[in-house]
Amino acid sequence: MRITILAAGSRGDVQPYIALSAGLVAAGHQVRLATHAIFAPLIEPYGVELFPSSGNPREMLESETAQAMLATGGNPLGFLRNFARLLEPHFRQLIDDSLRACQGADAVIFSGVGLFSGYDLAEHAGLPACAAMLQPAVPTRAFASPFFPEAPGWLPGRGLYNLLSHRAFLKLLQVCFGPVLRKVRREMGLPPPPAKTTVGTHPLLYGFSPAVIAPPPDWPSNVQVTGYWFLDRPADWQPSEALLRFLAAGPPPVYIGFGSMRNRRPEETTALAVAALTRAGRRGVLLTGWGGLDSAQLPDTIFPIESIPHDWLFPRMAAVVHHGGAGTTAAGLRAGVPSILVPFFADQPFWARRVYQLGVGPRPLPRAQLTVERLTAAITTAVTDPILRDRAAALGARIRAEDGIGNAVTIIERYFAQFISML
Numbered sequence: 001m002r003i004t005i006l007a008a009g010s011r012g013d014v015q016p017y018i019a020l021s022a023g024l025v026a027a028g029h030q031v032r033l034a035t036h037a038i039f040a041p042l043i044e045p046y047g048v049e050l051f052p053s054s055g056n057p058r059e060m061l062e063s064e065t066a067q068a069m070l071a072t073g074g075n076p077l078g079f080l081r082n083f084a085r086l087l088e089p090h091f092r093q094l095i096d097d098s099l100r101a102c103q104g105a106d107a108v109i110f111s112g113v114g115l116f117s118g119y120d121l122a123e124h125a126g127l128p129a130c131a132a133m134l135q136p137a138v139p140t141r142a143f144a145s146p147f148f149p150e151a152p153g154w155l156p157g158r159g160l161y162n163l164l165s166h167r168a169f170l171k172l173l174q175v176c177f178g179p180v181l182r183k184v185r186r187e188m189g190l191p192p193p194p195a196k197t198t199v200g201t202h203p204l205l206y207g208f209s210p211a212v213i214a215p216p217p218d219w220p221s222n223v224q225v226t227g228y229w230f231l232d233r234p235a236d237w238q239p240s241e242a243l244l245r246f247l248a249a250g251p252p253p254v255y256i257g258f259g260s261m262r263n264r265r266p267e268e269t270t271a272l273a274v275a276a277l278t279r280a281g282r283r284g285v286l287l288t289g290w291g292g293l294d295s296a297q298l299p300d301t302i303f304p305i306e307s308i309p310h311d312w313l314f315p316r317m318a319a320v321v322h323h324g325g326a327g328t329t330a331a332g333l334r335a336g337v338p339s340i341l342v343p344f345f346a347d348q349p350f351w352a353r354r355v356y357q358l359g360v361g362p363r364p365l366p367r368a369q370l371t372v373e374r375l376t377a378a379i380t381t382a383v384t385d386p387i388l389r390d391r392a393a394a395l396g397a398r399i400r401a402e403d404g405i406g407n408a409v410t411i412i413e414r415y416f417a418q419f420i421s422m423l
Contacts, residue, residue, distance in 0.1 A: 033050055108130070136208075
């Protein structure tokens with residue numbers, strides 16, 4: 001089959017879809033991945049065709065609107081309003097890119113960014129479609145929407161709150177994105193978006209582990225939890241000699257990095273991380289990268305890196321401190337070492353709560369509440385608590401035994417084959 005996958009966002013948002021694309025290519029399919037050109041070096045080794053789409057996510061995340069979005073914390077309305085403002089200048093081009101990327105395809109797969117319009121765009125192109133997402137979005141009574149706060153334990157009717165939180169988030173999507181989406185689609189001669197955001201009978205694949213989020217009994221049968229879609233490092237990748245010497249020179253260090261979460265005051269955040277590692281008596285690996293941490297004037301006990309494959313680095317760490325993005329959370333859990341989550345906004349507090357509930361990491365430290373004392377205490381707990389460390393190791397083993405990509409490919413092939421056979 002000729003399959004187009006539509007994915008957009010930061011590296012953590014896109015990398016699982018590169019892995020899924022590579023899995024489909026390995027199964028004998030032709031795959032076109034429509035995403036940002038900045039990710040071309042990641043895509044090229046896997047035989048996947050890149051369809052470059054509009055926007056540079058790194059530049060977008062450095063904008064004032066993105067900074068306002070990062071400051072919204074667990075406020076879903078504030079997050080979605082700023083997210084809509086961030087995407088509005090790119091909406092027309094994104095939809096146009098999506099339609100052009102689908103030309104010549106037999107089927108379409110789209111990421112969570114396309115939930116609001118993916119199915120009807122595929123219908124306009126006359127193609128079967130499948131959603132593939134990293135965050136749970138189908139309403140359930142089992143847990144709250146990843147973009148809403150968790151109900152307090154004393155609240156009666158938590159199941160109803162959870163269900164309504166999912167429905168409220170889908171409604172907020174329509175309120176925040178509906179006007180600009182309707183305008184752009186009208187200009188392009190496309191039909192208006194559906195009145196309700198729903199998956200209907202289409203398959204919806206979730207690229208996370210059932211050991212992390214078990215499928216609730218009130219999800220419909222077309223919703224499938226496949227396991228994570230990991231993109232492992234290329235076979236010819238090698239770490240630097242300097243990093244190897246650092247790792248060999250002492251006990252396993254603690255990783256600290258905040259992915260694509262841009263810091264307004266990188267020197268201050270870096271000083272906080274260094275102070276916490278020093279007080280805890282631990283060595284560290286500090287990710288500078290998109291998160292903007294400062295690599296200047298670090299002590300010899302801390303090694304700075306711009307970027308590195310998580311599947312190689314994380315198993316060599318005593319613990320990992322990160323922002324709680326879906327992809328980084330998955331990598332930390334897979335490594336089988338304790339995770340300390342410092343969530344900024346959006347779904348990150350949800351993953352932080354889940355890590356804590358699973359007993360594989362200390363209590364989350366929201367970015368706005370992060371202090372040297374709290375991070376020091378969390379690091380000390382993560383590297384010394386034997387029960388926590390055993391739980392993290394056991395969960396990592398379960399995740400490593402799963403075949404999320406293989407499961408997803410099987411479901412995709414079975415579903416799309418039904419449509420193609422009828423043509």
